[in-house]
Amino acid sequence: DAGVIQSPRHEVTEMGQEVTLRCKPISGHNSLFWYRQTMMRGLELLIYFNNNVPIDDSGMPEDRFSAKMPNASFSTLKIQPSEPRDSAVYFCASRPGANVLTFGAGSRLTVL
Amino acid sequence: AQSVTQPDIHITVSEGASLELRCNYSYGATPYLFWYVQSPGQGLQLLLKYFSGDTLVQGIKGFEAEFKRSQSSFNLRKPSVHWSDAAEYFCAVGRGSGGGADGLTFGKGTHLIIQP
Numbered sequence: 144d145a146g147v148i149q150s151p152r153h154e155v156t157e158m159g160q161e162v163t164l165r166c167k168p169i170s171g172h173n174s175l176f177w178y179r180q181t182m183m184r185g186l187e188l189l190i191y192f193n194n195n196v197p198i199d200d201s202g203m204p205e206d207r208f209s210a211k212m213p214n215a216s217f218s219t220l221k222i223q224p225s226e227p228r229d230s231a232v233y234f235c236a237s238r239p240g241a242n243v244l245t246f247g248a249g250s251r252l253t254v255l
Numbered sequence: 256a257q258s259v260t261q262p263d264i265h266i267t268v269s270e271g272a273s274l275e276l277r278c279n280y281s282y283g284a285t286p287y288l289f290w291y292v293q294s295p296g297q298g299l300q301l302l303l304k305y306f307s308g309d310t311l312v313q314g315i316k317g318f319e320a321e322f323k324r325s326q327s328s329f330n331l332r333k334p335s336v337h338w339s340d341a342a343e344y345f346c347a348v349g350r351g352s353g354g355g356a357d358g359l360t361f362g363k364g365t366h367l368i369i370q371p
Binding site for chain 2: 188244
């Protein structure tokens, strides 16, 4: 079991550019969550999917953020256009039917 | 809505000493509670969880936590810390009526420093 796989691990981009973060959940896990971690706000839930369907996106900060899960083994979080305040670590987590989340190693985003 | 409070932002403990990290939650029903640990540059690793039953739960790496409903607390303890325990510790409560079906709400974390 390779765990939850996120890419890229680090991304540095300039303001206004499009950023795409990727996540491969653990096989067999039917729920996927995107979190953002910042010093000021801690860990915030952005959006989550059950069986590839978005259930709650109320944590997505703005229309600049979008997330998709085209199949059970892949999800993306896109920011377009990016802004310096989007700089954070973005975590993907997946979960089987039980209530334990398994987290990926995170994608550290820096927007200059 | 659920919330989690970790009152201590930083805690410094000498190696070999005992540790207690505090966590208070706000939740209307029986909560699902978790402790995660995050080492620098890493993701979050589950230490232990409480769903029901025995209020003292054992986790990995020698950690334990006690659920106290009357105090709305779920404090994490370890009898003797090791330098490798230096990390960020997060308490979390399950969101939604399913006790976690909608994900977790995290506290702000406690940064644990180990003195030699």
